[in-house]
Amino acid sequence: MENFVRMAGIQSVLFVYMLVGWGCRKSGLLKAEARPAFTEFVVNIALPCMIFNSFQTGLTAEDMKQGALALLIATVVATAALLIGRIAYNWVQPRERCILQYGTLVSNAGFAGLPVIESAYGAEGLFLGSLAIIPTRILMWSAGISLFTEAPLKQRVKNVLLNPGIIAVELGLIKMFTGLTLPGFLNKSVTALGGCTTPLAMAIVGMILADVDVRSVLEPKAFLLTAVRQIALPFALLAVLKALAVDPLTLGVSVVLTGMPIGSTTAILAAKYGADAEFGSKCVFISTLASLITVPILTVFL
Numbered sequence: 001m002e003n004f005v006r007m008a009g010i011q012s013v014l015f016v017y018m019l020v021g022w023g024c025r026k027s028g029l030l031k032a033e034a035r036p037a038f039t040e041f042v043v044n045i046a047l048p049c050m051i052f053n054s055f056q057t058g059l060t061a062e063d064m065k066q067g068a069l070a071l072l073i074a075t076v077v078a079t080a081a082l083l084i085g086r087i088a089y090n091w092v093q094p095r096e097r098c099i100l101q102y103g104t105l106v107s108n109a110g111f112a113g114l115p116v117i118e119s120a121y122g123a124e125g126l127f128l129g130s131l132a133i134i135p136t137r138i139l140m141w142s143a144g145i146s147l148f149t150e151a152p153l154k155q156r157v158k159n160v161l162l163n164p165g166i167i168a169v170e171l172g173l174i175k176m177f178t179g180l181t182l183p184g185f186l187n188k189s190v191t192a193l194g195g196c197t198t199p200l201a202m203a204i205v206g207m208i209l210a211d212v213d214v215r216s217v218l219e220p221k222a223f224l225l226t227a228v229r230q231i232a233l234p235f236a237l238l239a240v241l242k243a244l245a246v247d248p249l250t251l252g253v254s255v256v257l258t259g260m261p262i263g264s265t266t267a268i269l270a271a272k273y274g275a276d277a278e279f280g281s282k283c284v285f286i287s288t289l290a291s292l293i294t295v296p297i298l299t300v301f302l
Contacts, residue, residue, distance in 0.1 A: 007256075008296040010119045014112070015292055017199045021206025035207045039264075042200050047110060048168035050118075050194030054126040055172025063124070066250050067131045073246075073254045074132040077237060078139050081105045084228070085147075092221060095276040098147040102269065103225045103262035103283055104233075106140045109133050110165055112205065113260040115198035116295070117253055128253045130169060137165050140265070148273035205288055208264055212285045222283040225262065229287060230294045234259035238301055252302050259298045261287035 024030040085101035092100060107113065110133045117129040141159035160166060174180070182190065234255050241251045262283055270280035 004296050004300045007116075007120060007299040010116055011292050011296055013119075014116070014198070014202045017202035018206035018209070018288075020199075021203030022210045023206075024203070025207040025210035030207060032211065035204060038200060038204050038207070039268075042197060042204060044164045046193055046197040046200060047114070048164040049190045050114060050126075050197045051110075051130045051165055051168040052172045052175070053191055053194045054118075054123065054130045055169075055176045063127070066247065067128055069246070070128040070132045070250050070254060071134060073237070073241070073250070074257070075135040077233065077254070077258055078105065078135040081233060082139055082143055084233075088228070095274075096221065096279050098273075098275050099266055099270050099280045099283060100221065100225050101147050102140075102144050103266045103280075103287070104228055105144055106136060106263040106265065107229060107258070107260040108205075108263050108288075109136060109257040109260045112201055112291075113257045115201060116260075117256060119198075120256065120299075121249060121253060124249060125253050128250060129257055130172065132254060132257050133165065134169060137163055140263070145269070148269050148275060205264060208267065208281070209285050209288060212281050214285075217282050217285050219279065219282045219286070222279070222286045225283055226287045226290050226294075229262055230259050230290060234298055235301075238298075248302070252299075255298065255302060256295065259291075259295055261291040 021030075025032075025035075082105050085104035088104070089097045089100040109129075114126060114129050114133070118126040121129075138160050141163055142156040145156060145159065175182075181187065237258050238251070238255045241254065246254075264284055267277060267280035267284045269275070271277035
């Protein structure tokens with residue numbers, strides 16, 4: 001119950017941030033054209049700074065062992081999610097199928113999940129979480145893109161290598177293993193920019209939700225995706241990790257990140273590549289709102 005209360009409190013704060021974004025969009029204070037710019041700032045600047053800052057020097061052998069385990073778990077989960085998506089939705093039309101497949105693979109683990117992890121588990125949790133999002137980041141810009149379009153292999157490799165989150169992890173690992181430190185003013189700047197991630201990311205989610213017609217949002221297939229992404233996958237992982245007696249921190253970080261709602265890029269890519277963007281927006285809407293309930297409930301069993 002303590003975990004539930006703590007996570008409910010964190011989700012409540014995130015909901016306020018989301019509500020601010022929703023209100024700004026609904027009131028017209030922020031136009032629809034502003035959202036891509038905010039998204040680019042968070043994805044390319046704030047979130048990478050947050051990830052880079054999570055790689056602290058002086059980590060112990062135990063920290064490294066936990067990090068390797070978190071990376072292994074995330075790789076298995078991402079691979080399983082990709083396979084489930086590939087075989088589970090053949091009964092729906094192609095313009096919806098790619099969205100369901102992508103949504104099963106890609107959660108909001110980086111965009112909204114890492115802020116939750118930092119709030120719930122501190123710097124150690126954020127370090128594990130930054131490693132845990134690597135497999136999904138690689139797959140979302142390679143196999144994930146291929147669900148919407150036949151992108152050339154060269155382009156998919158380029159998408160992965162030039163992804164700001166992956167670059168931040170690489171630079172963070174260099175800092176960690178070499179012991180190099182940034183000058184004081186630069187370190188404070190990176191820390192401050194990373195601190196913008198949580199409120200801005202959730203405000204952007206609120207802006208996305210503001211553009212969805214709530215009256216037409218009840219879509220059964222979107223609820224199915226939410227059930228798979230936020231209930232089936234995390235609870236299956238929880239059962240396996242508990243059976244393997246994985247340490248509480250690695251277990252908590254892995255399960256909470258797995259239980260995050262589907263990524264907002266689901267709707268963005270659907271619009272970009274001619275899939276059913278309206279259906280993608282409904283999936284993001286339902287999944288994000290459901291997470292305010294499913295994530296705290298999930299923590300009860302940790």
